[in-house]
Amino acid sequence: MPTFVYMTRCDGCGQCVDICPSDIMHIDKTLRRAYNIEPNMCWECYSCVKACPHNAIDVRGYADFAPLGHSVRVQRDEEKGTIAWRIKFRNGKKDMELLAPITTKPWGKFIPQLANESAPAKEMVNSELLFNEPKYVAMNDSALPTLKSNGLEIKEGVYY
Amino acid sequence: MFTSNPFAELSAFISTDIMQIYIIVMAVLVAGGTILDMMHKKSAKYFFEDAKKAKANSTRTVGTGEKAGLAVAVLANEVLTSGEFANTKRRISHLLTMYGFILFVVSSALMIFGFDSVATETLAQIWHTGAIMLCLGGYWFWFSIRVDVNSEGAKWYKLVRADIFIVSLFTTATFALIWSYLQSNGMNGKVGEMGLTTLFFLFFLISNTTLFASVLWSKFAHMFFKPAAALQKRIAKADGSNLNLPTDFDLTDPAVQARFPDIPEYMGKTPEYMGHGIRRESANHY
Numbered sequence A: 001m002p003t004f005v006y007m008t009r010c011d012g013c014g015q016c017v018d019i020c021p022s023d024i025m026h027i028d029k030t031l032r033r034a035y036n037i038e039p040n041m042c043w044e045c046y047s048c049v050k051a052c053p054h055n056a057i058d059v060r061g062y063a064d065f066a067p068l069g070h071s072v073r074v075q076r077d078e079e080k081g082t083i084a085w086r087i088k089f090r091n092g093k094k095d096m097e098l099l100a101p102i103t104t105k106p107w108g109k110f111i112p113q114l115a116n117e118s119a120p121a122k123e124m125v126n127s128e129l130l131f132n133e134p135k136y137v138a139m140n141d142s143a144l145p146t147l148k149s150n151g152l153e154i155k156e157g158v159y160y
Numbered sequence B: 001m002f003t004s005n006p007f008a009e010l011s012a013f014i015s016t017d018i019m020q021i022y023i024i025v026m027a028v029l030v031a032g033g034t035i036l037d038m039m040h041k042k043s044a045k046y047f048f049e050d051a052k053k054a055k056a057n058s059t060r061t062v063g064t065g066e067k068a069g070l071a072v073a074v075l076a077n078e079v080l081t082s083g084e085f086a087n088t089k090r091r092i093s094h095l096l097t098m099y100g101f102i103l104f105v106v107s108s109a110l111m112i113f114g115f116d117s118v119a120t121e122t123l124a125q126i127w128h129t130g131a132i133m134l135c136l137g138g139y140w141f142w143f144s145i146r147v148d149v150n151s152e153g154a155k156w157y158k159l160v161r162a163d164i165f166i167v168s169l170f171t172t173a174t175f176a177l178i179w180s181y182l183q184s185n186g187m188n189g190k191v192g193e194m195g196l197t198t199l200f201f202l203f204f205l206i207s208n209t210t211l212f213a214s215v216l217w218s219k220f221a222h223m224f225f226k227p228a229a230a231l232q233k234r235i236a237k238a239d240g241s242n243l244n245l246p247t248d249f250d251l252t253d254p255a256v257q258a259r260f261p262d263i264p265e266y267m268g269k270t271p272e273y274m275g276h277g278i279r280r281e282s283a284n285h286y
Helices: A015-019 A047-051 A122-126 B006-010 B016-041 B043-057 B064-079 B088-114 B120-145 B147-151 B161-184 B196-213 B222-238 B254-259 B262-267
Strands: A003-005 A025-027 A034-036 A057-059 A071-077 A082-088 A095-101
Touching: A003 A034, A015 A025, A015 A047, A025 B147, A047 A057, A047 A071, A095 B262, B006 B088, B006 B120, B006 B161, B016 B043, B016 B088, B016 B196, B043 B222, B064 B222, B088 B120, B088 B161, B120 B147, B120 B161, B161 B196, B254 B262
Parallel strands: none
Antiparallel strands: A003 A057, A025 A034, A071 A082, A082 A095
Protein backbone atom coordinates (compact mmCIF):
# COMPACT_ATOMS: atom_id res chain seq x y z
CA MET A 1 0.00 0.00 0.00
CA PRO A 2 1.13 3.53 -0.53
CA THR A 3 3.08 6.10 1.35
CA PHE A 4 1.47 8.55 3.74
CA VAL A 5 2.78 11.59 5.59
CA TYR A 6 2.77 12.39 9.29
CA MET A 7 1.63 16.00 9.03
CA THR A 8 3.08 17.09 12.36
CA ARG A 9 6.57 15.99 11.27
CA CYS A 10 6.54 17.28 7.69
CA ASP A 11 7.93 20.77 7.19
CA GLY A 12 7.14 20.97 3.47
CA CYS A 13 10.76 20.96 2.32
CA GLY A 14 9.94 19.26 -1.00
CA GLN A 15 12.61 16.53 -0.92
CA CYS A 16 9.95 13.84 -1.54
CA VAL A 17 8.42 15.86 -4.41
CA ASP A 18 11.87 16.08 -5.91
CA ILE A 19 12.74 12.40 -5.71
CA CYS A 20 9.45 10.57 -6.38
CA PRO A 21 9.94 8.61 -9.64
CA SER A 22 6.17 8.48 -10.21
CA ASP A 23 5.72 12.21 -9.51
CA ILE A 24 2.91 11.52 -7.08
CA MET A 25 4.32 13.23 -3.99
CA HIS A 26 3.06 16.81 -4.07
CA ILE A 27 2.57 19.74 -1.75
CA ASP A 28 -0.93 20.28 -0.39
CA LYS A 29 -2.20 23.69 -1.48
CA THR A 30 -3.93 24.48 1.80
CA LEU A 31 -1.65 22.99 4.40
CA ARG A 32 1.58 23.29 2.40
CA ARG A 33 2.71 19.85 3.53
CA ALA A 34 3.55 16.85 1.36
CA TYR A 35 0.97 14.21 0.47
CA ASN A 36 0.56 11.32 -1.93
CA ILE A 37 -1.77 12.56 -4.69
CA GLU A 38 -2.35 9.17 -6.31
CA PRO A 39 -1.96 6.28 -3.84
CA ASN A 40 -2.90 3.67 -6.48
CA MET A 41 0.14 4.59 -8.52
CA CYS A 42 2.62 4.29 -5.63
CA TRP A 43 4.80 1.24 -6.03
CA GLU A 44 6.52 1.60 -2.66
CA CYS A 45 10.01 2.26 -3.90
CA TYR A 46 10.69 3.95 -0.55
CA SER A 47 12.61 6.78 -2.27
CA CYS A 48 10.57 9.48 -0.51
CA VAL A 49 10.71 7.61 2.80
CA LYS A 50 14.51 7.55 2.62
CA ALA A 51 14.84 11.12 1.35
CA CYS A 52 12.63 12.74 4.01
CA PRO A 53 14.90 14.59 6.46
CA HIS A 54 12.26 14.40 9.20
CA ASN A 55 11.20 10.74 8.81
CA ALA A 56 7.72 12.07 8.20
CA ILE A 57 6.78 9.52 5.52
CA ASP A 58 5.69 5.97 6.22
CA VAL A 59 4.33 3.09 4.13
CA ARG A 60 1.41 0.82 4.81
CA GLY A 61 2.10 -2.75 3.74
CA TYR A 62 -0.44 -4.75 1.75
CA ALA A 63 -2.80 -6.47 4.15
CA ASP A 64 -2.37 -9.93 2.60
CA PHE A 65 1.28 -10.34 3.51
CA ALA A 66 1.74 -7.55 6.06
CA PRO A 67 -1.33 -7.41 8.27
CA LEU A 68 -2.19 -4.14 9.97
CA GLY A 69 -0.18 -3.38 13.05
CA HIS A 70 3.23 -4.23 11.65
CA SER A 71 5.88 -1.63 10.92
CA VAL A 72 8.72 -1.33 8.41
CA ARG A 73 10.74 1.83 8.97
CA VAL A 74 13.95 2.98 7.40
CA GLN A 75 16.54 5.61 8.23
CA ARG A 76 18.96 6.60 5.49
CA ASP A 77 21.83 8.45 7.13
CA GLU A 78 23.89 10.16 4.45
CA GLU A 79 26.44 11.61 6.83
CA LYS A 80 27.21 8.21 8.34
CA GLY A 81 26.89 6.49 4.97
CA THR A 82 24.51 3.83 6.28
CA ILE A 83 20.95 2.65 5.93
CA ALA A 84 19.10 1.15 8.89
CA TRP A 85 15.87 -0.82 8.71
CA ARG A 86 13.59 -1.85 11.53
CA ILE A 87 10.95 -4.48 10.96
CA LYS A 88 8.42 -5.00 13.68
CA PHE A 89 5.79 -7.73 13.57
CA ARG A 90 2.23 -6.98 14.59
CA ASN A 91 2.56 -9.11 17.74
CA GLY A 92 5.36 -6.78 18.87
CA LYS A 93 7.62 -9.72 19.78
CA LYS A 94 9.59 -9.99 16.56
CA ASP A 95 11.56 -6.78 16.26
CA MET A 96 14.49 -6.86 13.85
CA GLU A 97 17.06 -4.23 13.03
CA LEU A 98 19.38 -4.23 10.04
CA LEU A 99 22.25 -1.89 9.26
CA ALA A 100 24.25 -1.74 6.03
CA PRO A 101 26.68 0.66 4.36
CA ILE A 102 25.41 2.68 1.39
CA THR A 103 28.77 4.24 0.62
CA THR A 104 32.33 3.55 1.63
CA LYS A 105 33.75 6.87 0.43
CA PRO A 106 32.52 10.46 0.96
CA TRP A 107 29.73 11.43 -1.43
CA GLY A 108 30.70 13.15 -4.65
CA LYS A 109 34.46 13.07 -4.09
CA PHE A 110 35.41 10.10 -6.27
CA ILE A 111 33.47 10.70 -9.47
CA PRO A 112 35.34 9.34 -12.53
CA GLN A 113 36.80 12.26 -14.46
CA LEU A 114 35.95 11.03 -17.96
CA ALA A 115 36.87 14.36 -19.52
CA ASN A 116 40.48 13.79 -18.47
CA GLU A 117 40.70 10.36 -20.08
CA SER A 118 42.47 10.09 -23.40
CA ALA A 119 40.31 9.57 -26.50
CA PRO A 120 39.73 5.91 -27.38
CA ALA A 121 41.68 4.34 -30.22
CA LYS A 122 39.76 3.11 -33.28
CA GLU A 123 39.96 -0.55 -32.25
CA MET A 124 38.55 0.36 -28.82
CA VAL A 125 35.60 2.08 -30.47
CA ASN A 126 34.98 -0.96 -32.65
CA SER A 127 35.34 -3.37 -29.74
CA GLU A 128 32.29 -4.84 -28.07
CA LEU A 129 33.80 -4.06 -24.67
CA LEU A 130 32.50 -1.14 -22.71
CA PHE A 131 34.71 1.71 -21.52
CA ASN A 132 36.80 0.65 -18.52
CA GLU A 133 35.09 -2.74 -18.50
CA PRO A 134 37.16 -5.18 -16.44
CA LYS A 135 38.70 -7.79 -18.72
CA TYR A 136 37.43 -10.66 -16.61
CA VAL A 137 33.79 -9.94 -17.42
CA ALA A 138 34.39 -10.12 -21.15
CA MET A 139 33.93 -13.27 -23.18
CA ASN A 140 36.95 -14.24 -25.18
CA ASP A 141 38.00 -17.00 -27.51
CA SER A 142 40.21 -18.88 -25.08
CA ALA A 143 37.74 -19.94 -22.41
CA LEU A 144 34.69 -19.02 -20.42
CA PRO A 145 35.89 -16.64 -17.71
CA THR A 146 35.34 -17.88 -14.19
CA LEU A 147 35.89 -16.41 -10.76
CA LYS A 148 38.69 -18.89 -10.21
CA SER A 149 40.46 -18.15 -13.49
CA ASN A 150 40.42 -14.48 -12.54
CA GLY A 151 41.63 -15.04 -8.97
CA LEU A 152 38.33 -14.04 -7.38
CA GLU A 153 36.17 -15.75 -4.77
CA ILE A 154 32.65 -15.31 -3.46
CA LYS A 155 32.49 -13.74 -0.03
CA GLU A 156 29.59 -13.93 2.36
CA GLY A 157 27.60 -10.76 2.87
CA VAL A 158 27.08 -7.62 0.89
CA TYR A 159 30.01 -6.43 -1.17
CA TYR A 160 30.54 -4.29 -4.21
CA MET B 1 11.15 58.36 10.27
CA PHE B 2 13.03 55.69 12.22
CA THR B 3 12.89 57.51 15.55
CA SER B 4 9.34 58.84 15.40
CA ASN B 5 6.43 56.93 16.85
CA PRO B 6 3.88 56.67 14.02
CA PHE B 7 1.04 56.05 16.50
CA ALA B 8 1.72 59.30 18.39
CA GLU B 9 0.82 61.41 15.35
CA LEU B 10 -2.11 59.14 14.62
CA SER B 11 -3.51 59.81 18.12
CA ALA B 12 -4.56 63.27 16.92
CA PHE B 13 -7.19 61.62 14.71
CA ILE B 14 -7.89 58.29 16.40
CA SER B 15 -8.03 58.26 20.19
CA THR B 16 -5.58 56.05 22.07
CA ASP B 17 -8.52 54.26 23.69
CA ILE B 18 -9.68 53.06 20.28
CA MET B 19 -6.16 51.95 19.39
CA GLN B 20 -5.85 50.08 22.68
CA ILE B 21 -9.24 48.42 22.18
CA TYR B 22 -8.10 47.41 18.66
CA ILE B 23 -4.99 45.71 20.09
CA ILE B 24 -7.08 43.84 22.68
CA VAL B 25 -9.58 42.75 19.99
CA MET B 26 -6.69 41.44 17.85
CA ALA B 27 -5.31 39.46 20.83
CA VAL B 28 -8.76 37.99 21.48
CA LEU B 29 -9.11 37.09 17.78
CA VAL B 30 -5.77 35.25 17.86
CA ALA B 31 -6.71 33.33 21.02
CA GLY B 32 -10.20 32.51 19.69
CA GLY B 33 -8.89 31.58 16.26
CA THR B 34 -6.28 29.27 17.75
CA ILE B 35 -8.87 27.51 19.94
CA LEU B 36 -11.27 27.11 16.98
CA ASP B 37 -8.38 25.85 14.82
CA MET B 38 -7.50 23.30 17.49
CA MET B 39 -11.11 22.14 17.70
CA HIS B 40 -11.58 22.07 13.92
CA LYS B 41 -8.39 20.14 13.16
CA LYS B 42 -8.68 18.07 16.34
CA SER B 43 -4.96 18.67 16.83
CA ALA B 44 -5.05 18.40 20.63
CA LYS B 45 -6.98 15.13 20.38
CA TYR B 46 -4.42 13.84 17.85
CA PHE B 47 -1.51 14.79 20.10
CA PHE B 48 -2.97 12.99 23.12
CA GLU B 49 -3.86 9.88 21.13
CA ASP B 50 -0.42 9.84 19.53
CA ALA B 51 1.23 10.25 22.92
CA LYS B 52 -0.79 7.26 24.20
CA LYS B 53 0.31 5.16 21.20
CA ALA B 54 3.93 6.21 21.70
CA LYS B 55 3.76 5.26 25.38
CA ALA B 56 2.60 1.75 24.42
CA ASN B 57 5.64 1.38 22.13
CA SER B 58 8.13 2.95 24.55
CA THR B 59 11.07 1.03 25.91
CA ARG B 60 11.80 3.31 28.87
CA THR B 61 10.06 5.94 30.98
CA VAL B 62 11.04 9.57 30.61
CA GLY B 63 11.06 11.33 33.99
CA THR B 64 9.74 14.82 34.70
CA GLY B 65 13.27 16.25 34.99
CA GLU B 66 14.25 14.78 31.63
CA LYS B 67 11.04 16.12 30.08
CA ALA B 68 11.91 19.59 31.42
CA GLY B 69 15.38 19.24 29.85
CA LEU B 70 13.77 18.28 26.53
CA ALA B 71 11.46 21.30 26.78
CA VAL B 72 14.53 23.53 27.24
CA ALA B 73 16.15 21.87 24.22
CA VAL B 74 12.99 22.52 22.15
CA LEU B 75 13.04 26.15 23.26
CA ALA B 76 16.72 26.58 22.39
CA ASN B 77 16.72 24.61 19.16
CA GLU B 78 13.30 24.51 17.52
CA VAL B 79 11.75 27.71 18.91
CA LEU B 80 14.54 30.28 19.28
CA THR B 81 16.78 29.19 16.41
CA SER B 82 14.30 27.40 14.07
CA GLY B 83 16.64 24.39 14.11
CA GLU B 84 14.00 22.06 12.66
CA PHE B 85 14.43 23.41 9.14
CA ALA B 86 16.65 21.18 7.03
CA ASN B 87 16.96 23.95 4.43
CA THR B 88 19.33 26.74 5.59
CA LYS B 89 17.69 29.41 3.41
CA ARG B 90 14.28 28.64 4.87
CA ARG B 91 15.76 28.72 8.35
CA ILE B 92 17.29 32.19 7.87
CA SER B 93 14.10 33.49 6.27
CA HIS B 94 12.04 32.06 9.12
CA LEU B 95 14.31 33.62 11.75
CA LEU B 96 14.05 37.02 10.06
CA THR B 97 10.27 36.79 9.84
CA MET B 98 9.81 35.42 13.35
CA TYR B 99 12.01 37.92 15.18
CA GLY B 100 10.78 40.73 12.92
CA PHE B 101 7.18 39.85 13.81
CA ILE B 102 7.92 39.68 17.56
CA LEU B 103 9.76 43.04 17.52
CA PHE B 104 7.04 44.64 15.41
CA VAL B 105 4.07 43.40 17.45
CA VAL B 106 5.60 43.95 20.89
CA SER B 107 6.84 47.45 20.05
CA SER B 108 3.45 48.33 18.48
CA ALA B 109 1.65 47.30 21.66
CA LEU B 110 4.14 49.14 23.89
CA MET B 111 3.94 52.32 21.83
CA ILE B 112 0.14 52.28 21.80
CA PHE B 113 -0.21 51.52 25.49
CA GLY B 114 2.44 54.03 26.57
CA PHE B 115 3.52 56.15 23.65
CA ASP B 116 4.32 59.18 25.80
CA SER B 117 7.03 57.37 27.75
CA VAL B 118 10.72 58.30 27.36
CA ALA B 119 11.67 55.10 25.51
CA THR B 120 9.49 55.96 22.51
CA GLU B 121 12.45 56.69 20.25
CA THR B 122 14.01 53.31 20.94
CA LEU B 123 10.62 51.61 20.54
CA ALA B 124 10.09 53.35 17.20
CA GLN B 125 13.49 52.13 16.03
CA ILE B 126 12.61 48.59 17.13
CA TRP B 127 9.23 48.87 15.34
CA HIS B 128 10.88 49.93 12.05
CA THR B 129 13.64 47.31 12.38
CA GLY B 130 11.01 44.63 12.97
CA ALA B 131 9.06 45.74 9.89
CA ILE B 132 12.21 45.68 7.72
CA MET B 133 13.14 42.21 8.99
CA LEU B 134 9.59 41.03 8.24
CA CYS B 135 9.85 42.41 4.71
CA LEU B 136 13.24 40.81 4.07
CA GLY B 137 12.25 37.36 5.36
CA GLY B 138 8.72 37.55 3.94
CA TYR B 139 9.59 38.63 0.40
CA TRP B 140 12.52 36.20 0.21
CA PHE B 141 10.18 33.39 1.22
CA TRP B 142 7.41 34.57 -1.10
CA PHE B 143 9.46 34.99 -4.27
CA SER B 144 11.92 32.15 -4.05
CA ILE B 145 11.85 29.63 -1.21
CA ARG B 146 8.11 29.02 -0.80
CA VAL B 147 7.60 25.32 -1.40
CA ASP B 148 4.97 25.82 -4.14
CA VAL B 149 7.46 27.93 -6.08
CA ASN B 150 10.55 25.93 -5.18
CA SER B 151 9.28 22.36 -5.41
CA GLU B 152 6.11 22.57 -7.47
CA GLY B 153 7.10 25.14 -10.07
CA ALA B 154 4.17 27.44 -9.22
CA LYS B 155 4.49 31.09 -10.21
CA TRP B 156 5.12 33.54 -7.37
CA TYR B 157 1.87 35.37 -8.08
CA LYS B 158 -0.30 32.26 -7.79
CA LEU B 159 -2.26 32.75 -4.58
CA VAL B 160 -3.75 29.90 -2.55
CA ARG B 161 -5.48 29.87 0.82
CA ALA B 162 -2.27 28.89 2.60
CA ASP B 163 -0.83 32.26 1.54
CA ILE B 164 -3.17 34.33 3.76
CA PHE B 165 -0.62 34.30 6.57
CA ILE B 166 2.54 35.19 4.67
CA VAL B 167 0.85 37.72 2.36
CA SER B 168 -0.91 39.54 5.20
CA LEU B 169 2.34 39.42 7.17
CA PHE B 170 4.57 41.11 4.61
CA THR B 171 1.90 43.50 3.38
CA THR B 172 1.33 44.62 7.00
CA ALA B 173 5.05 45.38 7.36
CA THR B 174 5.30 47.00 3.91
CA PHE B 175 2.27 49.26 4.37
CA ALA B 176 3.41 50.13 7.89
CA LEU B 177 6.78 51.31 6.57
CA ILE B 178 5.23 53.29 3.69
CA TRP B 179 2.68 54.89 6.03
CA SER B 180 5.38 55.80 8.54
CA TYR B 181 7.57 57.28 5.78
CA LEU B 182 4.76 59.36 4.27
CA GLN B 183 3.57 60.54 7.66
CA SER B 184 7.02 61.52 8.96
CA ASN B 185 7.73 63.46 5.76
CA GLY B 186 4.33 65.15 5.88
CA MET B 187 3.64 64.05 2.33
CA ASN B 188 0.19 64.09 0.80
CA GLY B 189 -1.62 65.01 3.96
CA LYS B 190 -1.76 63.48 7.39
CA VAL B 191 -4.02 60.66 8.44
CA GLY B 192 -7.56 61.92 8.37
CA GLU B 193 -6.97 64.32 5.47
CA MET B 194 -7.48 61.61 2.86
CA GLY B 195 -4.15 61.61 1.12
CA LEU B 196 -1.67 58.88 0.30
CA THR B 197 -0.80 58.65 4.00
CA THR B 198 -4.41 57.83 4.85
CA LEU B 199 -4.62 55.38 2.00
CA PHE B 200 -1.53 53.46 3.15
CA PHE B 201 -2.70 53.60 6.76
CA LEU B 202 -5.96 51.98 5.64
CA PHE B 203 -4.02 49.31 3.71
CA PHE B 204 -1.93 48.70 6.85
CA LEU B 205 -5.10 48.41 8.94
CA ILE B 206 -6.76 45.98 6.50
CA SER B 207 -3.73 43.69 6.17
CA ASN B 208 -3.09 43.78 9.93
CA THR B 209 -6.70 42.89 10.69
CA THR B 210 -6.59 40.10 8.08
CA LEU B 211 -3.44 38.72 9.70
CA PHE B 212 -4.92 38.47 13.18
CA ALA B 213 -8.52 37.67 12.23
CA SER B 214 -7.75 34.82 9.81
CA VAL B 215 -6.08 32.46 12.27
CA LEU B 216 -8.66 29.75 11.59
CA TRP B 217 -7.91 29.78 7.84
CA SER B 218 -4.21 30.60 7.89
CA LYS B 219 -1.15 28.96 9.38
CA PHE B 220 -0.87 31.54 12.16
CA ALA B 221 -1.55 28.85 14.78
CA HIS B 222 1.66 27.02 13.81
CA MET B 223 3.52 29.13 16.35
CA PHE B 224 1.59 27.31 19.08
CA PHE B 225 1.36 23.74 17.84
CA LYS B 226 4.80 23.45 16.19
CA PRO B 227 6.70 23.66 19.51
CA ALA B 228 4.25 21.06 20.94
CA ALA B 229 4.96 18.75 17.99
CA ALA B 230 8.72 19.28 18.41
CA LEU B 231 8.51 18.39 22.10
CA GLN B 232 6.51 15.27 21.32
CA LYS B 233 9.11 14.26 18.72
CA ARG B 234 11.94 14.63 21.25
CA ILE B 235 10.03 12.71 23.96
CA ALA B 236 9.29 9.91 21.46
CA LYS B 237 13.00 9.68 20.69
CA ALA B 238 13.94 9.65 24.36
CA ASP B 239 11.44 6.97 25.40
CA GLY B 240 12.48 4.63 22.57
CA SER B 241 9.14 4.60 20.69
CA ASN B 242 10.27 7.11 18.02
CA LEU B 243 7.55 6.08 15.53
CA ASN B 244 9.22 2.63 15.36
CA LEU B 245 12.28 4.13 13.63
CA PRO B 246 15.56 2.19 13.73
CA THR B 247 18.10 2.90 16.45
CA ASP B 248 20.64 5.63 15.75
CA PHE B 249 23.68 3.34 15.89
CA ASP B 250 27.16 4.51 16.83
CA LEU B 251 29.29 2.97 14.08
CA THR B 252 32.47 3.03 16.19
CA ASP B 253 30.88 0.97 18.99
CA PRO B 254 32.48 -2.55 18.99
CA ALA B 255 29.13 -4.12 19.93
CA VAL B 256 27.47 -2.53 16.88
CA GLN B 257 30.39 -3.66 14.69
CA ALA B 258 30.08 -7.22 16.02
CA ARG B 259 26.33 -7.19 15.36
CA PHE B 260 26.66 -5.75 11.85
CA PRO B 261 30.02 -7.01 10.50
CA ASP B 262 29.51 -5.33 7.12
CA ILE B 263 30.19 -1.98 8.78
CA PRO B 264 33.82 -2.59 9.87
CA GLU B 265 34.52 -4.73 6.79
CA TYR B 266 33.56 -2.13 4.23
CA MET B 267 33.79 1.12 6.16
CA GLY B 268 36.62 0.39 8.61
CA LYS B 269 36.61 0.50 12.41
CA THR B 270 36.20 4.27 12.49
CA PRO B 271 34.10 5.21 9.45
CA GLU B 272 34.77 8.70 8.10
CA TYR B 273 32.22 11.48 7.78
CA MET B 274 30.55 10.96 4.40
CA GLY B 275 29.07 14.45 3.98
CA HIS B 276 25.88 15.12 2.06
CA GLY B 277 24.66 12.97 -0.84
CA ILE B 278 21.35 13.95 -2.40
CA ARG B 279 21.09 16.88 0.02
CA ARG B 280 24.00 18.62 -1.67
CA GLU B 281 21.38 20.06 -3.99
CA SER B 282 18.20 21.80 -2.94
CA ALA B 283 14.89 20.16 -3.77
CA ASN B 284 13.76 22.07 -6.83
CA HIS B 285 13.87 19.53 -9.65
CA TYR B 286 10.13 19.35 -10.10
